[in-house]
Every structure is written in C-alpha cells, then in structure tokens.
Amino acid sequence: MAQGQRARGVPAVCGVLALFAWAGIGAAVGDDATHPPREAGPPARAPARDVTETAALYPHDGRRDMTSGDRARYPGAGVLWCRRPDGVPQKAAAAWLVGTASTVMLNAHNFRNRQLETTRAVGDCYFQIGGRNYDFVAESLRLGVAADATRLHITDDWALLRLAQPAEGPRQPVPDADPDLSTGDLSLPVTLVAPGGHQNYRGDSSLETCTIRRIDPPTEGGIRRARHDCNDGYGGSGSGLFDEAGRLVAMQSASLSMNSRHAFDIEFHYGSALLIEGALRDALRRAQREDTTPQAP
Template sequence: MNSPARRHRLFPPAIPRSTALPVALVMLMLLGVTFARIGAQTAHAALYPDDRRQAMTEADASRFAGAGVLMCYSDFGTLERAAAAWLVGSHDLVVMNAHNFVDRRLVPTHPVTNCFFRIAGGDYYFNEDSLRIGASVESKALHITDDWALLRLLQPTPETVKPQPAPDVSDVATGARFKVVMVSPAGHSNTRLAASTESCDVYRVDEPTEGHIRRVRHDCNDGYGGSGSGLFTEDGRLIAMHSASLDMNQKRPFDIETHYGSAMLFEGELAEAIRDAASKAR
C-alpha cells in the first residue's frame, strides 16, 4: 500500500471547482484553434480544390495550333485516347511523352505500331523507326525532364492543318511565377470534357536537370489522361509539356514534390531535337 506521501506524488492536487470551468473553457478554445488550423492546412493542401476547365472550342483549336491526340489500341484491342500530342515544327513531326511507350525503368510497354496521331478529324500513322526519346543511352530511369518523345508521320498533314511553331522559352526565368493556359486535347479521366482548356498558374520554374531542361510546377489539372497537355503563355505561345499525372482531389500534407503538377519546358535537348528534325522535314 502506498503511503500518503506516495499518493500525493502520484496524484497532483485537484483543481478547485471555482476555477475548473474557466480552465476547461480555455482548453476547449485552444483545441478548437488547433483543429481549425489543421483543417485550413488540409483544405489548402487539396491537390485540385476548384475545377476551372472549360470545353475546348473550334476557336481554341485555331489559336492553339498543332493540338492532337495520341490514339492507341489497348492490350484488349480497344481503341483509346492515350494522351495529348502536338504537331510541332513541321507537318510530319509529333511530340508527346516518352512514358506512352516505355515505363519508368525505360522498359518498352506499347509498340509505336499500336498507335496513331489524330488531329483535325484525320488519322496519321507513325514511322516506327523514327522514335526518339529524351532519356540518354546511359540513363536507368525516366525523369520529368526527359519524358519526351518525337515521332515522324508516314505522311505529312495537309497545309490546312497547321503545326505549332518551334517553341522558344528564352524569356522564361528560373524561379518565375506566372499565369498559363493548359490545353488538353485528349481531356482527362476525371472529367466528361473530351478536350479542355484551363487558366492556371505556374508556381515555380526549377533549375535545369536532365537534358538541360527545367521542370515547371503548376496548379493546372493533373488528372490521368492529361499527359502531354501543352502549357501556353497568355499570349498563346507553347512553352511546356505536361508530364506526370496523379490521382486528383486528394487532401494531403503539402509537399512541393507532389502538390503541383509537373511539366517540362521546351528547351535544351528537346528544343534542339525539334529544330533538327524540323529542318529535315519532307
């Protein structure tokens, strides 16, 4: 049995009744403030709290030239809209994400012959031997900034189907924050819109990494199916191509690596490859 002194050490003196209620109220107020702060942080950390997408119109298609869709047959033989793709630099050159054809470890996943390019109501097939991806020969993994691929069309598009001019991002500063328009000609899995545009923001432009290309972090929709979407300046210049996609509308603690969508600027080895291929157009 514990002595009175021992019990005194184990159980602190009780709070007098006259002060118990005020103390309890203060504790509840502090607890409420804490939960409010946590709730505010969680809401702020929602990956995509507001849907700002609009249906892509004919006027948009004219303004954002070269917008097309990579169509591919699945393993079950069904034709699917795989990703956005862009006619760029010439009438027979298409740029898209490399992850349409290889996985993160650069293991081939889908043959080029299972896919074709759809633009302005026409379907155009690729020269499978023309595939070039951004990852170097020595690379063991695919990164955001080398997740690009170039393919030649077997037949060029007609003159009425205009390509996007070779992009120039020399005026985009590292660390910059600015407004953009995301153009998603293949849509996203989390919307019924077949193709969409969205006014959104770039929050940071990183330092160059793979291929001397900078990563762009944005708050545009990052849903599945939006790979290859183009980021345009407000005056209509293509500057970046979206890469990674996430499961949208989640709430999680803020982390810049996952909170924002990721795109790569059209510069470095990607820009050089486009200029080189465009100069050799048929």
C-alpha cells in the same frame, strides 16, 4: 540542384505511393470505344464518366471544353490513340504537331515505363488531329533519355515521332528561347490545353487558366521542370502549357496525389511539366531542318 538530385516529394516520373496522371495512360476511356474510321472525324464519345469518384487535383476546377476558336489558337493540338491487346483503340494522351507537318511531340512514358522497359509498340498507336488519323513511322521514335540512362525522369520524358503521311492543316511553331523564363519561384499565368481531355473531366478535351509557380534548375538534357497548379487527370499527359501570348512553353508530364482535391503545395502537391528547351527544342529544330515536306504557301 545537381543533375540526378531530386527535391523531397519529387518523383523520377512515376511513384508507388503517389498516383500520377501518366500512370493511367492506357487505361480504357470506355469499354465501348470503337476505332474511328480512317479520314473520319473523332470517334463516338464514350459513356459519361462518374466524375464524383475521380475529383480534380485542387478544390478549384476551372476547366472548360475547348472551342473551335481554341483549336485555331492552338493548331498543333492532337491526340494519341493506341490499341489495347484485344485490338480496341482507346484515347491514350495528348500529342502535338510541332514545327513540321510530320513531327509529333509527346511523352516518352507512352512507350516506356520508369525503368525504360518497353510498354507499348509504336505500331499499336496513331495520331489524330483535325478529325483525321495518321499512322506513325515506327522506327522514327526518338526518346529524350540519354543513351546511358537507366530511369525516366520528368525532364527527359519526351519523345518525337514522324508521321507516315504529312498531316493537313497548320501546326504549332517550335518555341524560341525565352531568357525571361527564370529559374526559381515565380507566378507565370498559363493555359493548360488538354486535347485528349482527362478521365476526371466530362468533356472530350479541356482548357484551363492556371499558374506556373516554380521552375527548377535544369537536369536531364538541360531541361527544367515547371511546377504548376493546373488541374490534371488520367489521360492528360502531354497537355500543353501556353503563356498569355499563346506560346507553347511546357508539356505536362505528371501530377502528385491525383484526384485528391488538396490545396496546391509547392513541395507535396503540384503538377510537373517539362519546359520546351534544351535537348527537346534542339531535337525539334533538327526535325525542322531535316524535313523535306513542301511547305504550304
């Protein structure tokens, strides 16, 4: 597929007729959510949601709560929190500490819309991991879109931010190239790790074993889009897809026909994730080279 071409039923990132997981970013998790104190644990859980009104994407929902063992296996799992116009913080999306103690990877659509218009200021957000909160260096935002881009797509829907203070604890390693991850139809078992949870799941975080079914040819930044059958929900953007060896292979971007409980369909009803390769992996490696934070022994 040539750059700029899109298969039938495939959005740039956000569509009008189809609802997308990332379209719900910024929607309140609960009006009673309160700002977690600095250096404290996660905020009090919002009131239980009525999941009967927001069903999963597919008839089978195999998600479960993340455990302490899961968090040890996926050490970079964190959450982006952002303040509403009234100043109340809310859970926005998944985000990942990758490569260094100061590098956070997440979706570009947390800060830009489909037309690349600014929708949120970095200064209104912070990163939470390991029960601690960290501010961003606002001017450090790097978007995956090219300088001459006019639209945000699945394969350039990534951003990197630097923390004002290095995070404590381990982080996710930068994935190495995987020549065996071939373009085309395949059946790759993966685990979708959603540290921010989904609005159509009762827990604060979730994990599910599912499958990548197709990898499209590279487009923006030499990055390929993976179509998968993992359940997603509003707020689940940025979730990580890991292979059976525990390697981070992709980052969730959007899903078609949200909350429909339709059967998976490779052309019309699937989840979209961007592989950690091309310009994104290059940017992560560059951040690693430029990092001056002393490494833990």
